[in-house]
Each structure stands twice: as C-alpha cells, then as structure tokens.
Amino acid sequence: MAPRPRVDVNQQTAVDMNAARSQTSINVQTVKNYLYGGQKAWDLRQRLEKIIAQEPLFDKQHRDFLGRTDQYIRAAAITNRLTELQRMHGWSQEEYRTASSLLSEVVSIALHDAAFQPVFLGQGSPALMDNYWDLVHEKGIQGCYLQTELGHGTNVARLETTSTYIPETQEFELNSPSLTSTKWWIGALGKSATHGIVQAKLILPDGKDMGPHLFFVQLRSLEDHKPLRGIAVGDIGPKASGGMAAQDQGFARFDHVRIPRTNMFSKFAEVTIEGSYIQPPHAKLSYGGMMYIRATMIPTAGWTIAKAATVAIRYTTVRRQGELDAKGLERQVLTYPSTYYRLLPILSRAFVFIELGRYTIKALTQMQERLASRDTSLLPEMHALLCGLKVFVTTQGIIDIETARRSMGGHGYSAFAGLGRLYIEYLPSATFEGDNFVLDGQVVRAATKLCKAVLSSTSAVAKLPLPSAYLRLLSTTSEAPPQVTSSTWHDVHSVVLLLEWRAALMVKNFTQTPASGDVDANVNQRLARAITEAFVAAQVSEMINNLTNLPSEDARVVGCLYRLYLLTSAESALVDLLSVGLIRHTGAGDPTQDLRLAVKALCLEVMPNAIGLTDAFGFSDRILDSALGVSDGRVYEALWKRVQMEPMNKDEVTPAYAPYIRPMLQRGQAAAQQKMKLKSRL
C-alpha cells in the first residue's frame, strides 16, 4: 500500500474553512440583510462596528484573566466611553442600542436601558416625567429596578417593603421592616445606580394595604455617590460559576426614607393629596414594562444561540478526528451524524427565534398603542403569549449553548472557546423576568380559560386571538385529526397541523380532567411547551411563505432550515404525539422512523451551507471572542496565541514552588529514600 501523504493539521484548518466557504450556494449578504431586517440595518451595524473595533478599552483579550472587581471597573470604563462616543457621534437611540449590543459585554448600564427607562416611560406620571425624564434619558442619573427581596421573588404579593403615605407632608415613607424585606439580586444596585424604581406595598393613611406599587427613589448622592441617609446598600457577591462578574447585583434596605408624593409611578393608579386611592382602569396595565423586556428576550435568544452555533459549526468544520482517508485526512467532526444532528437544529432555532422576535415586538407595539388609549383588550392574550415564548426560547437557548459547547470536545471547556462564558451569562434568563416554571402555569391558565369557552360555544372560535388559533380544532365543525404517514413529514402544513392538534388535544384533556382527578406533576411544563410550539410552528409556516421575497437559492436553503426546525419540534414532541394518539403503533414497523430519517435528510441538505449560514449572522471575531470560532478557521494558532497571554505563564517557575510545591516534593523524596533504604537492608 502506498504511504498516505502527511498532512499539516494546523495548515489544514484554513484549507477546510476555505473549502467550506466555497461550497456555499446562498448569497451570504442577502441572507444577512434578511436576518437584520434590511441592508440599512446591516450597514448601520458595520459603520458602528468600525468605531467600536478601534477603541482600545473595548478590547477583550485580557478580560478572562481579570478578577471580579477589575471586571466591574472595566465594565464601568466601557460604559463611560460608550456614552462619550454617543455624544461625540450624535448617535440616535437606535444607533446607541446597536453600538451597545456590538460591545457584547455584560455592563450594568444595561439595566438602566432595559428595565429602568421603559418603566419610567410606560408608567411615569406627567409630573415625574417633567422632573426627571431628561436626566433619565441623558444618563445624568443611573437607574435600577428593585422588586425581588431576600424572602420573596415570585410571590410579589407577599413583598414586605412598605411605602406609607403621610398626608401632612405629602410624602411616602419607605421602610424595610425585616431582614427578609431587603431588596436582593437587583442589577446595578450594588455599586452603580443613583436611583431606583422600588416595588413596595402601598399603605394608605388609614392603614389599608393596597399591595405592591412602584416608587421612584434616589439611592446615592449625585455629589459623591455615597448612599443617602436611611439607605443601606451593597453588592450581593459573586454569582454561580463566576458568571456576570462585571455586573453589580445588589441589596438595599430602607429605614423610614421619605420621598415626595409625586415620586409614585402614577400614570394608572394614584394617591391623592388627601390620601385617597384612585384605581387603575385594568389590574394588568402595569405589566407593560415587563412585557417589553420579555418580548426583547426572544430575538436575544436567537442571536445568542446564533453565536453558539457559529463557534461550534466553524470549529467542527476544521476539527478533524478519526481514521485517515486516502488523502491522509481524518474526518471533519461536523460530518459525523451525531455532531450535525446536534448542531444544525441549533442553527435552525437561531434563524427562527430571530424572525419570531421581529413578529413579537411588532405585535407588542400594536398592543401598547392600544394601551395608550386605555384599550386593554389585547393585554391578557399578549401576556400569556409572552410568558410562553419567554420560557420556550430561554429554556431552549440554555440547552443549545451547552450542546454546542459539548460538541467541541475538550477544547470547548476552555474559556478561550467562549461558550462557557456565553452559557453562564445566559443561564439566569430562565429565572429573571419570571421564573420559567412559574410562567408555565400562567400559560396554562390562559389556555384552559379559552378552551372552556370553545368547548361550550361554537361562536367562541370566531373570537379566538391569533396565538390561540390552535383551539379552533376543538370546534365541533373541525375536521378529524390527520393520519400520520411518511409524506406528513415532507409537507409543512401537515407538520404544523399536527403540532396544533397536539396542543389542542392536550389542553382539552387537561381542561376536562375533573376537579377531583389527579394530574401529573409536570403537566404545566408539557402543556405550556405544546401550546407555545403550536404558535411558533404556525409562525414558521408564515416565515416559509414569506421567503418568496428572497432569491430562489437563498429561499430554498433558509426554507430547509425552517423545515428542519419544524421536524425537530415534532421529534421532541413524539412522546406527546403518542400519548394523545396522533401517532399510533400499528404493528407495521416503527411509526417514528420516517420522521427521524426526514430530519437526517434535511440536515444533509443544509450541511453544504452550514458555514455560509453562520457567516450570514455577521459576527466579527471581536464579538465572538472565541479562539475556536475564528472566521479564518485557524483555531490552533488562535488558541496558542491566547494561551501565551495566561498570566501564570509569565514566570517560568511559579511563585507557589518555593513555599508549597518544593516542601511537599522534598518531604516525599525524603520519605521515598527512607523506604528505599529499608528495602535495601532486607
């Protein structure tokens, strides 16, 4: 047998990346424009990226080696420079937001932008806006949102902080009556924020408790940043696995702190000068701020998953492992079925969540316009939808980042791979803005209410809001559930219908369970997922229809990704599909095998464009900050370069040698010599 040619494993990486790019059949720029919502948005991003890339402060090369305090100080310096650049270049809000996202850093000012400012806008009274909006908007003050307490998070009704109205001075007095009433986990409160929006129980002069309301409170002096009298404030310490180290989650206690009456957020509910309470027109009007944050979490999930997919697909394209082929090359890791089956569905979810985010934010904007004229009709449905979507995208996003990291083997565990950081920073999204398991319950409550209406009256179907359209299937005039055959998996409409039937039957079964009947402990999670997946599947079908706006080859490839999304959703729903009898074992072979083979076929169809599709996300090497995700594929050189920066490598002999390593070795050597002597005497 002729000897196989020797391959330079390092040089081969660039060869493999170039070869993968040259296989791309899509127009990367067109798909990029599609993902960013038009060429204009992409051009803006490019223009801002050039500015940001030139800033030495924004360099990420050394951040993995910094301790917590230095990470926080670095983040503050970055924020200061970003706002300076905003003024220098006269950036609009949109430009500032884009530049901020391009930083790809955890910074405390994010809480001001994402939580503090929207609540101010949505719930500030005209008086509060007149007095403070300019300061808020111009960042003359820095805000945070103080809801969670040491003793309560989910159960907002049991928060203990009080705000008591004193008519004599027209002031509220804020008080933390117990250790467990201490505000806790509050982003930017530890060391940064000057002001906060405090959720506290409103107590009227007659002692009546009106439940939690929002109050605007100054926390630190604008002269020297010291906490104001009566306020004890600090940082709650390091987070799990060193995550979000640059952000100062904080605690605060209030000892009879007075604020003016006008500092209550009273756009909807109000306390009069005399101390009477004016009810809001709808109990859930104040949900607006939180709904906005939840809506933005959908595209964020998409772009976060996109980063994980880009890094892992690039690395597994150039990483070779296995038996040599005739050319002397090992197999590209991405080509193993167990690898592409893990990674390509992640790529498909990134595309879907990015598009879904666009839809949701548009729908929310429409609802907010109606809210402005006090029309709350869309509110309950939007609330339930956003709860479901928030849970779905964050739960899936967390799984996807970790799956992508593991697909890269041992090097994936290096901090220089970048996915460990991405994971740990994304992880709390399952808990904040509503714990995912708690939100599931709200999705199910809303669905059962509508289901009962549909089951009791045929006219209710006509009034079903779009996200609950799947319940139409329960109407007496609806067709019977479809028969699943091998062709089902090749027809978008059939797969969507199947996922809708799954949700409808599961909700119906649950709704019809007698009050005395037992339900399993996981029922809310299963139902909420089925409900949300039915909605998302219908949206994906729309996305496929709208692909006619793209050139045909781009539409074909992105369409494959969307179908892959639908099929992997159906695959993960198999247990439910079997439980509700939509798929049956007929004795003629495995009824799920056709689906699994269709998933594989779609993966193979997407594969030649895997690199092109990840390039379409438009991430620079600076943003990904990953030695394994470099766009030229030269991963070993990038990893080697990073390792040279490791501070421990500055000393040839570690300072730990003399005091600790040497004495241990010397004791061991002496003991071994002693034993040798004893042996030689025997």
Ligand SMILES: Cc1cc2nc3c(=O)[nH]c(=O)nc-3n(C[C@H](O)[C@H](O)[C@H](O)COP(=O)(O)OP(=O)(O)OC[C@H]3O[C@@H](n4cnc5c(N)ncnc54)[C@H](O)[C@@H]3O)c2cc1C
């Ligand atoms: C990184 C990070 C940043 C944060 N930033 C902020 C911030 O800026 N401002 C702020 O106010 N808060 C913030 N939080 C707090 C966050 O909003 C709360 O952690 C969250 O609301 C959950 O509350 P909890 O931690 O008290 O958990 P708990 O409510 O005690 O929940 C504990 C467990 O009980 C379960 N559980 C609780 N109630 C129910 C129920 N009714 N049904 C079923 N299961 C239930 C939950 O699923 C969970 O598993 C932050 C948290 C984190 C981790």
